[in-house]
Amino acid sequence: MIPAAFDYIRAASADEAIAALAEHGDExxxxxGGHSLIPLMRFRLATPSYLVDIGRLDDLTYVRDAGEHLAIGALTRHRDIEVSDLVMSQTGLLAEATRSVGDIQVRHRGTIGGAIAHGDAASDIPAALLALRATVVSKGPNGxxxxxxxxxxxxxxxxALDETELLTEIRVPKVPDARWSFQKFNRRAQDWAIVGASILLDGDRAGVGLVNMDSVPTRANAVEAALAGGADAAAAADVAAEGADVPSDLNASSEYREHLARVLVRRGLEAAGRA
Amino acid sequence: MDVSVTVNGTHQSHDVEPRTLLVHYLREVCGLTGTNVGCDTSSCGACTVHLDGESVKSCTVFAAQVDGQSVTTIEGLADTAPGDGMHPMQRAFMECHGLQCGYCTPGMVMAAVSLLDEVPNPNEADVREGLEGNLCRCTGYHNIVKAVLSAAEAGA
Structure with missing residues (x-):
């Protein structure tokens, strides 16, 4: 379908984008990259009156070593992240999760900031950032x-972004010695995950993020607590669905998703070296 | 709004609606109908073109977004390689019979050329994964993969 008509504004700077948001509000x-928004607009599930294009803000495209963490510009494309030596060596889980997003054409356009700002529980990137305990930086009229x-x-x-805020940076703690695994179950290559699991084991610390197990990207708190208490992979995975309000749709019932979460978390923990 | 794009090496400038998608701009405004519309939902890859040399799905890009950039379609591909009017990837598809009905072929060829730019010496698994964004509903994948591997060997 053809999207509903809109006015197009190209922002030349982050401040210009914020000013346009302040002027037009929720319109x-x-x-x-548009790879979440344009499909929604084509189905007319989104009908914005103004589209503020931030695609040319090249100063928000970077991967930098910032000491304790990697600083990733919000407009960095998936493809640039998955082949980044810094990302692969310092936060390998993010590179692996990014590689599973869509296909190479999608990853040539889609950005890490867009994937997060869309807030989709079915997206692979948020689960990895939950496991890695990332921090998001936003900019608005008040700084x-x-x-x-x-x-x-x-x-x-x-x-949590206000309607006048722009996401600018993602800060990902460096975990060069961590072991990790990204597990994704889908019916066809390039499909969204029916369920996915991001596993990070860094010494005594465990991070477990789940894809499509709630209305929002979810941390598997019960699994992390079980691991901290010394549980083995099978016992920790047993509580993978605990506390989640699990969706049911044409791809899977909530019971089946709960089963998948337990299986994928166990596989992920084993792949990351947890007995 | 005015949009200026270099399409297959030629400067194009048109007044288009902001909601014009790149694939419709190429087909209906520029008259380049080699780029096909398949699923219309960025799944099938039939509309794959190169944007500044990289494969993108032109059904999920607004023409306005590519203002000032360079687009190559299947019609312009041969011009990017020396020879007799056919890009080595196109010749490889012909020689390996990498098409049946041919509908997915322009997108497959464009995706494959971009893939070899990024992964010059792929193995079979690299090719299959690299083309996961392109669907062939004749399911003729076997010969498509053979064609891409053969083009890679020939240094396409």
Missing amino acids: AKLIA EREIAIDDFFSGFLET
């Missing part, structure tokens, strides 16, 4: 603020 949407990834996803396709 405006930011577009970066910058940091948002912990656990506070970022607030509801179905909703985030």
Whole structure:
């Protein structure tokens, strides 16, 4: 289908984008790579009156070593992240999860910031960032603020970003010695995950993020607690679905998703070396 | 709004609606109908073109977004390689019979050329994974993969 008509604004700077958002309020949407937004607009599930294009803000395209963490510009494309030596060596889980997003054409356009700002529980990237305990940086009329990834996803396709805020950076703690695994179950190559699991084991610390197990990207708190208490992979995976409000749709019932979560978390823990 | 794009090496400038998708711009405004519309939902890859040399799905890009950039379609591909009017990837598809009905072929060829730019010496698994964004509903994947491997060997 053809999207509904809109006015197009190209922002030449982050401040220009923020000013456009402030002027047009919830009538405006930011577009970066557009690979979440354009499909929604084509189905007319989204009908913004103004589209503010931030795709040319090249100063938000980078992967930098910032000491304790990697700083990744919000407009960095998936493809640039998956082949980044820094990402592969310091936060390998993110490279692996990114590689499973869509296909190479999609990853040539889609950005890490867009994938997070869309707030989709079915997206692979948020689960990896939950496991890695990332921090998101946003900029608005009142300046910058940091948002912990656990506070970022607030509801179905909703985030903690204010309507006048622009996501600018993702800070991912460096874990060069961690072991990790990204598990994804889908019916066809390039499909969204029916369920996915991001596993990070870094010494005594475990991070487990789940894809498509709730209305928002989810941390498997019960699994992390079980691992901290010394549980083995099978016992920890047993509680993978605990506390989640699991969706049911044409791809899978909630019971089947719960089963998949237990299997994928166990496989992921074993692949990451947890007995 | 005015959109200026270099399409197959030729400067194009048109007044288009902001909601014009790149695939419709190429087909209906520029008259380049080699790029096909398949699923229309960025799944099938039939509409794959190169944007500044990289494969993208033109059904999921607004023409406005590519203002000032360079687009190559299947019609312009041969011009990017020396020879007799056919890009080595096109010749490889012909020689390996990498098509049946041919509908997915322009997108497959464009995706394959971009893949070899990024992964010059792929193995079979690299090719199959690299083309996961392109569907062939004749399911003729075997010869498509053979064609891409043969083009890679020939240094396409």
